[in-house]
Amino acid sequence: MSLKTKVLIAGIGGASLGTEIAKCLSLAKRYSIYGCDISTIAFGHYMNDFEKTFVADTNNYVESVISICKKNKIRYIIPGGEKPMVLLAKGAKQMMDADVTVVSNSPEVITTFSDKKKGFEKLSSLGFTIPLTKEISESKDLEKFPFPAIVKPSSGTGGSDSVFLAEDKDQCLAYLELLKRNKRKAIVQEYISLDEGEFTIGVLSLPDQSVVDAVVMKRVFNSKLSISFQNSSGLISSGYSQGLIADFPKFKKQAIEIAKAVSSSGAINIQARVKKGVLIPFEINPRFSASTYLRALAGFNEIDFALQNLVSGKKKFSFRVKEGYYLRSFDEIFVPLKKEKK
Secondary structure, three states, X not given: OOOOEEEEEEOOOOOOHHHHHHHHHHHHOOEEEEEEEOXXXXXXXXXXXXXEEEEOOOOOHHHHHHHHHHHHOOOEEEEOOHHHHHHHHXXXXXXXXXXXXXXXXXXXXXXXXXXXXXXXXXXXXXXXXXXXEEEOOOHHHHOOOOOOXXXXXXXXXXHHOXXXXXXXXXXXXXXXXXXXXXXXXXXXXXXXXXXXXXXXXXXXXOOOOOEEEEEEEEXXXXXXXHEEEEEOOEXXXXXXXXXXXXXXXXXXXXXXXXXXXXXXXXXXXXXXXXXXXXXXXXXXXXXXXXXXXXXXXXXXXXXXXXXXXXXXXXXXXXXXXXXXXXOOOXXXXXXXXXXXXX
């Protein structure tokens, strides 16, 4: 019997990307799954999917993760969130020197799309339709800007963190001031109506930039879990996508074109709304997204495919996407006081 490939997930907080990745790896049944987190009470420490988990050093994160890999003979790491992804991307040379492979997009793509302003400038320069997007430094920059509008930090907005829907200029300026006081740069973005739908699209490319496929989900907002913010002007979705996975060929084609144009060499997740039949991305995350397990349940286990390519060089994958509604909720767990991870 062949040995299972050892994989470390860096970042395993509850209801997070990291725990969804663990479920994808368990589903594939070909991996020994390890995890690490800076928190001693991260949900993943207490999941049955993991063979072993560790507490990473927050002050020397990259070195700590490399040490875990060396001691346990782990070759592959998957970032379990945006912060681990950015930190590990910055430590790319250290990881390479340690013979550890980070299963992620290229550092260039990560750098570009981890900054929203840079990311949308890139898309616009490539000819893609984007929402009107501006970096605001003073009140006059908002002259003639259409409202309602989305206000969000330029970085660290995974799961719609700190994203606000401003109904008018006064609300917009007030929220911009709040972000400024918290030392966060921000952009203001045109709000695209939900009338023609919101879509989450996962596109997987291999390191040679060849596209394996894309899976499109039309989001539903039947529960508070999927809604980050709502007022009389509209709705902001949360990071907990759920909805209808089905054949949307036009939007799938547009998403693949984006992945190719930006030279994606890993997973990329496109959040978009539709206006006059055109897919308009409002958020692009250059990583596996928290909806990855829903795609795996549908038959497209992108994490397994990416790892198979790295381990054996495999490029062709047989799968059939099962159309239907993919819904989610939370799990609960009890951790006795003396069982806290050390």
